[in-house]
Amino acid sequence: MRFPLSTPPTIPAGTLAAGPQPTLAAGDLVLRPWQDGDASTFLAAYQDPEVRRWHTRRPASEEQVREWFAFYRRAWRQETAASWAMTYGGGAMLGRMVLGGMDLGDGVAVCAYWVVPAARGAGLASRSLRAVSDWALGAAGFHRLELDHSTRNHPSCRVAVKAGFRPEGTRRRAAVHADGPHDMHLHARVRGDD
Numbered sequence: 001m002r003f004p005l006s007t008p009p010t011i012p013a014g015t016l017a018a019g020p021q022p023t024l025a026a027g028d029l030v031l032r033p034w035q036d037g038d039a040s041t042f043l044a045a046y047q048d049p050e051v052r053r054w055h056t057r058r059p060a061s062e063e064q065v066r067e068w069f070a071f072y073r074r075a076w077r078q079e080t081a082a083s084w085a086m087t088y089g090g091g092a093m094l095g096r097m098v099l100g101g102m103d104l105g106d107g108v109a110v111c112a113y114w115v116v117p118a119a120r121g122a123g124l125a126s127r128s129l130r131a132v133s134d135w136a137l138g139a140a141g142f143h144r145l146e147l148d149h150s151t152r153n154h155p156s157c158r159v160a161v162k163a164g165f166r167p168e169g170t171r172r173r174a175a176v177h178a179d180g181p182h183d184m185h186l187h188a189r190v191r192g193d194d
Contacts, residue, residue, distance in 0.1 A: 005105050009104050009105045010106060010143055012104070013104060015079075015104075016076070016079045016102075016104075017077050017078070020033075021033045021076045021084075024084065024131045024132060024135055025131070026130070029086070029088065029124065029131065030088070030089055030090040031084035031086055031128055031132065032084060032087060033072070034069045034084075036066055038065075038085055038093045041092065041093045042065050042096075045096070046058045046059060051114050054156070079104060081099065082099045082100075082102075083096065083100075084096070084128075084132070094116055095116060095119060096113060097111070097128045097132050098110075098112040099132055099136055099145070102142075106143070107143035107144065108142065108144045108146065109136060109145055109146075111133065111165075113125050113129060113156075113159070123162070130164065137190070144189075145188065147186075147187050147188075148171060148174065148175070148184040150177065150183070150185075151183045151184065152182060160187040164189050164194060165187035165189045166187060166193065167186070167187055168186045168188050169186050170185055171184045171185075171186055
Protein backbone atom coordinates (compact mmCIF):
# COMPACT_ATOMS: atom_id res chain seq x y z
CA MET A 1 0.00 0.00 0.00
CA ARG A 2 1.29 3.43 -0.90
CA PHE A 3 0.17 6.43 1.08
CA PRO A 4 -0.52 9.67 -0.77
CA LEU A 5 2.25 12.23 -1.16
CA SER A 6 2.00 15.44 0.82
CA THR A 7 3.93 17.21 -1.96
CA PRO A 8 3.17 17.36 -5.68
CA PRO A 9 4.59 14.40 -7.61
CA THR A 10 7.76 15.08 -9.54
CA ILE A 11 6.13 13.58 -12.65
CA PRO A 12 2.32 13.63 -12.67
CA ALA A 13 0.73 10.23 -13.29
CA GLY A 14 -0.16 9.77 -16.94
CA THR A 15 2.61 12.02 -18.23
CA LEU A 16 4.82 9.27 -19.66
CA ALA A 17 2.04 6.93 -20.73
CA ALA A 18 0.28 9.73 -22.61
CA GLY A 19 2.45 8.82 -25.59
CA PRO A 20 4.33 5.83 -26.94
CA GLN A 21 7.63 4.81 -25.39
CA PRO A 22 10.18 7.00 -27.15
CA THR A 23 12.83 5.84 -29.54
CA LEU A 24 16.09 7.51 -28.50
CA ALA A 25 18.98 8.32 -30.82
CA ALA A 26 22.57 9.43 -30.29
CA GLY A 27 24.38 9.50 -33.61
CA ASP A 28 24.23 6.04 -35.17
CA LEU A 29 22.98 4.55 -31.90
CA VAL A 30 19.22 3.98 -31.75
CA LEU A 31 17.37 2.70 -28.67
CA ARG A 32 14.00 1.36 -29.71
CA PRO A 33 11.19 -0.51 -27.96
CA TRP A 34 11.32 -4.29 -28.32
CA GLN A 35 9.74 -6.02 -31.30
CA ASP A 36 8.57 -9.62 -31.30
CA GLY A 37 11.11 -10.27 -34.08
CA ASP A 38 13.87 -9.65 -31.51
CA ALA A 39 12.88 -12.75 -29.50
CA SER A 40 15.44 -15.20 -30.88
CA THR A 41 18.35 -12.75 -30.58
CA PHE A 42 17.24 -11.77 -27.08
CA LEU A 43 17.06 -15.42 -26.01
CA ALA A 44 20.47 -16.13 -27.55
CA ALA A 45 22.01 -13.27 -25.55
CA TYR A 46 21.12 -15.09 -22.34
CA GLN A 47 23.26 -18.04 -23.43
CA ASP A 48 26.37 -15.87 -23.06
CA PRO A 49 28.25 -16.74 -19.84
CA GLU A 50 28.79 -13.08 -18.89
CA VAL A 51 25.12 -12.13 -19.33
CA ARG A 52 24.17 -15.24 -17.33
CA ARG A 53 26.71 -14.44 -14.63
CA TRP A 54 25.36 -10.98 -13.87
CA HIS A 55 21.65 -11.38 -14.74
CA THR A 56 19.93 -14.02 -12.66
CA ARG A 57 16.50 -13.72 -14.29
CA ARG A 58 16.59 -15.41 -17.68
CA PRO A 59 13.98 -16.41 -20.24
CA ALA A 60 13.74 -20.11 -21.07
CA SER A 61 12.13 -19.91 -24.53
CA GLU A 62 11.20 -17.52 -27.32
CA GLU A 63 7.61 -17.74 -26.12
CA GLN A 64 8.72 -16.53 -22.69
CA VAL A 65 10.74 -13.72 -24.30
CA ARG A 66 7.60 -12.54 -26.09
CA GLU A 67 5.81 -12.61 -22.71
CA TRP A 68 8.61 -10.43 -21.33
CA PHE A 69 8.16 -8.04 -24.27
CA ALA A 70 4.42 -7.85 -23.51
CA PHE A 71 5.31 -7.14 -19.87
CA TYR A 72 7.64 -4.34 -21.01
CA ARG A 73 4.82 -2.76 -23.04
CA ARG A 74 2.46 -2.97 -20.02
CA ALA A 75 5.15 -1.52 -17.75
CA TRP A 76 5.42 1.52 -20.02
CA ARG A 77 1.62 2.03 -19.98
CA GLN A 78 1.66 1.63 -16.17
CA GLU A 79 4.63 4.02 -15.91
CA THR A 80 6.75 1.57 -13.93
CA ALA A 81 9.54 0.81 -16.43
CA ALA A 82 10.86 1.22 -19.96
CA SER A 83 13.08 -1.26 -21.80
CA TRP A 84 14.90 -0.69 -25.06
CA ALA A 85 16.83 -2.70 -27.63
CA MET A 86 20.24 -1.16 -28.29
CA THR A 87 20.83 -1.00 -32.05
CA TYR A 88 22.82 0.76 -34.71
CA GLY A 89 20.38 2.59 -36.95
CA GLY A 90 17.38 0.73 -35.55
CA GLY A 91 18.57 -2.63 -36.93
CA ALA A 92 19.54 -5.81 -35.13
CA MET A 93 19.49 -5.87 -31.34
CA LEU A 94 22.93 -5.55 -29.75
CA GLY A 95 21.97 -5.09 -26.12
CA ARG A 96 19.32 -4.19 -23.59
CA MET A 97 18.81 -0.95 -21.65
CA VAL A 98 16.25 -0.67 -18.86
CA LEU A 99 14.87 2.23 -16.88
CA GLY A 100 12.96 0.42 -14.15
CA GLY A 101 11.58 0.92 -10.69
CA MET A 102 10.09 4.23 -11.79
CA ASP A 103 8.90 6.25 -8.81
CA LEU A 104 7.09 9.20 -10.37
CA GLY A 105 6.33 10.74 -7.01
CA ASP A 106 9.97 11.12 -6.02
CA GLY A 107 11.30 11.27 -9.60
CA VAL A 108 13.69 8.33 -9.16
CA ALA A 109 14.36 5.33 -11.43
CA VAL A 110 16.89 2.49 -11.73
CA CYS A 111 18.99 1.62 -14.79
CA ALA A 112 20.29 -1.76 -15.94
CA TYR A 113 21.93 -3.04 -19.13
CA TRP A 114 23.75 -5.79 -20.98
CA VAL A 115 25.45 -6.04 -24.38
CA VAL A 116 25.88 -9.07 -26.64
CA PRO A 117 29.48 -10.35 -26.88
CA ALA A 118 30.03 -9.22 -30.49
CA ALA A 119 29.20 -5.59 -29.60
CA ARG A 120 31.28 -5.28 -26.42
CA GLY A 121 34.17 -2.85 -26.15
CA ALA A 122 32.77 -0.27 -28.58
CA GLY A 123 31.17 1.99 -25.95
CA LEU A 124 27.62 0.89 -26.82
CA ALA A 125 26.52 0.41 -23.19
CA SER A 126 27.88 3.73 -21.93
CA ARG A 127 26.46 5.65 -24.92
CA SER A 128 23.08 3.94 -24.43
CA LEU A 129 23.10 4.65 -20.71
CA ARG A 130 23.97 8.29 -21.42
CA ALA A 131 21.16 8.59 -23.98
CA VAL A 132 18.55 7.09 -21.64
CA SER A 133 19.71 9.13 -18.66
CA ASP A 134 19.79 12.37 -20.70
CA TRP A 135 16.17 11.72 -21.72
CA ALA A 136 15.08 10.58 -18.24
CA LEU A 137 16.67 13.53 -16.42
CA GLY A 138 15.54 15.91 -19.14
CA ALA A 139 12.28 15.50 -21.06
CA ALA A 140 10.91 12.73 -18.82
CA GLY A 141 11.42 14.80 -15.65
CA PHE A 142 13.22 12.44 -13.26
CA HIS A 143 15.54 13.93 -10.60
CA ARG A 144 17.73 10.91 -9.87
CA LEU A 145 18.77 7.71 -11.61
CA GLU A 146 20.50 4.85 -9.84
CA LEU A 147 22.22 1.65 -10.86
CA ASP A 148 24.10 -1.01 -9.02
CA HIS A 149 26.41 -3.81 -10.07
CA SER A 150 28.45 -6.48 -8.37
CA THR A 151 31.75 -5.19 -7.03
CA ARG A 152 33.25 -7.99 -9.16
CA ASN A 153 31.71 -6.66 -12.38
CA HIS A 154 34.44 -4.21 -13.41
CA PRO A 155 33.18 -3.62 -16.98
CA SER A 156 29.77 -2.51 -15.65
CA CYS A 157 31.50 -0.09 -13.29
CA ARG A 158 33.42 1.44 -16.21
CA VAL A 159 30.16 1.83 -18.18
CA ALA A 160 28.46 3.60 -15.28
CA VAL A 161 31.32 6.03 -14.65
CA LYS A 162 31.78 6.76 -18.36
CA ALA A 163 28.05 7.59 -18.61
CA GLY A 164 28.28 10.10 -15.75
CA PHE A 165 27.01 7.91 -12.90
CA ARG A 166 29.02 8.75 -9.81
CA PRO A 167 29.94 6.05 -7.29
CA GLU A 168 28.05 6.48 -4.02
CA GLY A 169 29.05 3.48 -1.96
CA THR A 170 28.84 -0.25 -1.47
CA ARG A 171 25.71 -2.16 -0.51
CA ARG A 172 26.98 -5.23 1.34
CA ARG A 173 25.62 -8.62 0.24
CA ALA A 174 22.79 -6.86 -1.60
CA ALA A 175 22.30 -9.34 -4.45
CA VAL A 176 22.51 -13.09 -4.90
CA HIS A 177 24.20 -14.48 -8.01
CA ALA A 178 24.78 -18.13 -8.94
CA ASP A 179 27.94 -18.19 -6.83
CA GLY A 180 26.28 -16.63 -3.78
CA PRO A 181 25.77 -13.15 -2.29
CA HIS A 182 27.62 -10.22 -3.83
CA ASP A 183 28.42 -6.77 -2.54
CA MET A 184 27.03 -4.17 -4.93
CA HIS A 185 28.45 -0.81 -5.95
CA LEU A 186 25.80 1.92 -6.04
CA HIS A 187 26.09 4.67 -8.66
CA ALA A 188 23.78 7.61 -9.35
CA ARG A 189 23.33 10.44 -11.76
CA VAL A 190 21.15 13.39 -10.74
CA ARG A 191 19.74 16.24 -12.72
CA GLY A 192 22.47 18.85 -13.08
CA ASP A 193 25.40 16.40 -13.10
CA ASP A 194 27.73 16.80 -16.06
